[in-house]
Amino acid sequence: MTCILDTDIKFLPGVGPRRSELLGKELGIKTFRDMLYTFPFRYVDRSRFYAVRDIDSTSSYIQVRGRITSISKAGTGRSLRLVAKLHDGTGAIDLVFFKGIKWIEDKLKVGEEYIVFGKPSVFNQTYNFVHPEVDPASSVNSIRTGTMTGIYSSTETLHNSGISNKVLEKMMAQLLEKCRGCIEETLPPHILVQKKLMPLEEALCNAHFPTSPQALSQAQRRLKFEELFYLELSLLKQKHIRMRAESAVIFKRIGENFNKTYSNLPFPLTGAQKRVLKEIRSDVASGMQMNRLLQGDVGSGKTMVAILAAMMAVDNGYQACIMAPTEVLANQHYKGIFKVIAGTDVKVALLTGSTKAKEREEIHKGLLDGTINIIFGTHALIEEDVRFRNLALAVIDEQHRFGVEQRSRLWSKAEIAPHILVMTATPIPRTLAMTLYGDLDVSVLDELPPGRKPVETVHWTETQRGTLYNFMRKQIGMGRQVFVVYPLIKESEKMDYKNLEEGYMAITEAFPAPKYVTAVVHGQQKNENKAFDMNLFASGKADILVATSVIEVGVDVPNASVMVIESAERFGLSQLHQLRGRVGRGAEKSYCILMTGYKLSKESKQRLDLMCATNDGFELAEADMRMRGPGDFEGTRQSGLAFDLKISDLAKDSPILEEARQLGQAVLNEDPDLSEEKNRLLAKTMSLMKFEVKDFSNIS
Numbered sequence: 001m002t003c004i005l006d007t008d009i010k011f012l013p014g015v016g017p018r019r020s021e022l023l024g025k026e027l028g029i030k031t032f033r034d035m036l037y038t039f040p041f042r043y044v045d046r047s048r049f050y051a052v053r054d055i056d057s058t059s060s061y062i063q064v065r066g067r068i069t070s071i072s073k074a075g076t077g078r079s080l081r082l083v084a085k086l087h088d089g090t091g092a093i094d095l096v097f098f099k100g101i102k103w104i105e106d107k108l109k110v111g112e113e114y115i116v117f118g119k120p121s122v123f124n125q126t127y128n129f130v131h132p133e134v135d136p137a138s139s140v141n142s143i144r145t146g147t148m149t150g151i152y153s154s155t156e157t158l159h160n161s162g163i164s165n166k167v168l169e170k171m172m173a174q175l176l177e178k179c180r181g182c183i184e185e186t187l188p189p190h191i192l193v194q195k196k197l198m199p200l201e202e203a204l205c206n207a208h209f210p211t212s213p214q215a216l217s218q219a220q221r222r223l224k225f226e227e228l229f230y231l232e233l234s235l236l237k238q239k240h241i242r243m244r245a246e247s248a249v250i251f252k253r254i255g256e257n258f259n260k261t262y263s264n265l266p267f268p269l270t271g272a273q274k275r276v277l278k279e280i281r282s283d284v285a286s287g288m289q290m291n292r293l294l295q296g297d298v299g300s301g302k303t304m305v306a307i308l309a310a311m312m313a314v315d316n317g318y319q320a321c322i323m324a325p326t327e328v329l330a331n332q333h334y335k336g337i338f339k340v341i342a343g344t345d346v347k348v349a350l351l352t353g354s355t356k357a358k359e360r361e362e363i364h365k366g367l368l369d370g371t372i373n374i375i376f377g378t379h380a381l382i383e384e385d386v387r388f389r390n391l392a393l394a395v396i397d398e399q400h401r402f403g404v405e406q407r408s409r410l411w412s413k414a415e416i417a418p419h420i421l422v423m424t425a426t427p428i429p430r431t432l433a434m435t436l437y438g439d440l441d442v443s444v445l446d447e448l449p450p451g452r453k454p455v456e457t458v459h460w461t462e463t464q465r466g467t468l469y470n471f472m473r474k475q476i477g478m479g480r481q482v483f484v485v486y487p488l489i490k491e492s493e494k495m496d497y498k499n500l501e502e503g504y505m506a507i508t509e510a511f512p513a514p515k516y517v518t519a520v521v522h523g524q525q526k527n528e529n530k531a532f533d534m535n536l537f538a539s540g541k542a543d544i545l546v547a548t549s550v551i552e553v554g555v556d557v558p559n560a561s562v563m564v565i566e567s568a569e570r571f572g573l574s575q576l577h578q579l580r581g582r583v584g585r586g587a588e589k590s591y592c593i594l595m596t597g598y599k600l601s602k603e604s605k606q607r608l609d610l611m612c613a614t615n616d617g618f619e620l621a622e623a624d625m626r627m628r629g630p631g632d633f634e635g636t637r638q639s640g641l642a643f644d645l646k647i648s649d650l651a652k653d654s655p656i657l658e659e660a661r662q663l664g665q666a667v668l669n670e671d672p673d674l675s676e677e678k679n680r681l682l683a684k685t686m687s688l689m690k691f692e693v694k695d696f697s698n699i700s
């Protein structure tokens with residue numbers, strides 16, 4: 001039986017072939033269902049207008065009605081902008097446009113009355129609207145009687161083809177009329193009742209044409225819940241299947257190597273480290289493959305957890321590998337382990353791109369015959385010719401640096417899928433992590449080793465460079481070391497290296513040898529030079545390390561107490577936080593100095609202010625996600641979101657996500673195959689809803 005919702009959108013009166021093509025191309029709307037599930041991203045109370053006089057810094061999205069009194073252009077090139085002045089009798093406000101200037105210019109007429117919708121911002125001590133929605137006052141009238149109007153996302157092409165918000169609204173009204181009575185409920189009664197959810201048809205009507213603000217919020221809750229519930233249900237179902245299907249290596253005992261290493265530790269483990277080790281221990285003894293994400297803020301001590309987990313493998317006669325995204329880091333891990341394996345017979349090795357052919361051969365041999373117990377390394381570990389005797393634990397550090405495919409290549413190196421521990425410093429809320437990474441279990445190191453002092457963060461502009469250099473001199477005079485980091489967004493960006501080179505010259509001029517020693521590390525250097533300079537700094541012989549963001553991941557130099565980040569506005573929040581985490585590891589008070597030019601976008605300013613205000617990685621990650629959306633989130637950028645959400649926002653809707661996951665889990669606990677009568681609808685809907693959830697079971 002075909003459903004009316006599957007009807008091609010071109011058959012909706014008023015659409016036709018030309019418009020349907022546009023809708024498909026611009027908004028991805030092909031069927032009635034697609035259109036029904038294209039929701040407004042915002043609603044305006046069209047009955048209320050704000051007086052310009054009353055606008056203050058707390059005003060969020062508001063509507064203003066007034067006449068345009070002048071239109072002018074300012075700036076040149078990329079800073080070219082169009083400014084229209086709008087008077088409403090109580091005051092004037094500027095409407096500012098940076099993009100689509102030609103289009104806006106054609107649209108706006110001096111002397112006409114307009115209704116402007118947007119969020120006021122402050123610039124040059126006055127309020128203005130940047131890229132507001134503007135409609136001639138005459139065109140905005142009541143298509144319907146409700147006071148809330150949905151605003152749909154649009155594109156310039158759609159606008160130019162006459163498909164305005166008003167036209168979309170009309171189409172939507174037609175569509176709802178046509179579908180009335182034919183929209184089948186997708187959630188079974190027991191869930192609707194338990195969660196107090198609005199029926200689907202009512203929810204769809206209210207999402208497009210709210211009868212009241214209350215009805216709208218209930219409608220949105222219902223639709224979000226449904227979406228996230230089915231998403232979680234599919235993820236959980238996959239997990240069930242995997243748990244039943246796979247067998248795994250069992251680490252039966254804790255042995256001598258673990259115990260000896262443990263007693264060699266130069267510090268007591270934090271409570272969080274102990275707890276996570278217990279979680280790992282119980283996973284690897286369970287008979288099921290461990291698939292665990294370890295989140296811990298920078299400096300929380302993830303490496304030691306990894307090393308102790310590796311010891312569990314060794315004590316049971318298996319091999320472990322610890323993979324890092326850069327040679328610098330792999331090197332550091334490798335060196336670090338010698339401090340704690342004294343007195344054990346554990347054999348470790350390091351394999352990276354710069355391992356010499358002869359040594360490489362030996363390592364290959366040692367891995368194959370099992371004489372090497374723990375191997376550290378970079379991507380070199382996943383090369384075709386690397387074979388293990390019995391790899392049973394793979395630790396992947398700073399997970400987001402590895403592509404999905406690269407990770408899956410590790411799996412193929414063992415007969416039985418090895419236990420996986422993925423470590424990341426990018427903190428994201430627990431349920432969200434499980435949603436993004438599939439059915440990983442999540443451990444959190446939520447405690448820093450004792451004695452860490454919060455890093456003092458300041459934002460300075462170019463005019464304060466003299467102050468910066470004085471501050472650096474003072475710190476170096478006290479025996480401290482300083483990082484100076486330049487952005488490197490893409491390896492190919494020549495500009496970045498130019499910045500770095502110029503920066504390096506400026507630094508060596510201001511901090512001349514032999515009084516000061518400056519090391520430099522960047523991606524285009526030969527590996528041996530990189531290692532040499534890195535070593536110079538790590539061993540305390542260099543006072544300053546000038547680097548691109550290659551040092552971002554995990555370098556540990558406790559004596560470094562100052563982190564200077566150049567062009568800080570070019571980094572994302574989590575990157576800045578990672579970089580800042582390089583200092584504040586020793587006993588000394590540490591500083592992070594964010595350098596930028598004087599002019600900054602509002603968003604950059606917000607980011608930098610937030611960095612100065614908090615040291616809490618979780619808070620920053622959540623803010624980052626609010627500002628950029630989870631699709632752009634550090635950890636997911638490579639793979640993108642594995643599914644397409646129509647109404648929910650993983651960052652903002654985490655309480656609903658949480659609830660949806662819990663219910664999904666409860667339903668599956670009771671009825672794993674969804675075969676009970678009351679759950680039939682769930683099974684059916686799930687098979688229809690095509691969340692393109694990738695199979696995560698063998699990737700992370």
Ligand code: ADP
Nearest residue numbers: 267268269270298299300301302303304449556
């Ligand atoms: P990250 O979680 O960022 O990878 P590391 O594992 O590099 O952090 O640890 C940061 C520093 O803290 C290292 O110098 C490490 O030796 C030290 N460290 C780890 N655990 C503890 C602990 N329990 N007490 C004190 N220092 C610790």
Ligand code: MG
Nearest residue numbers: 302303397554
């Ligand atoms: Mg680390």
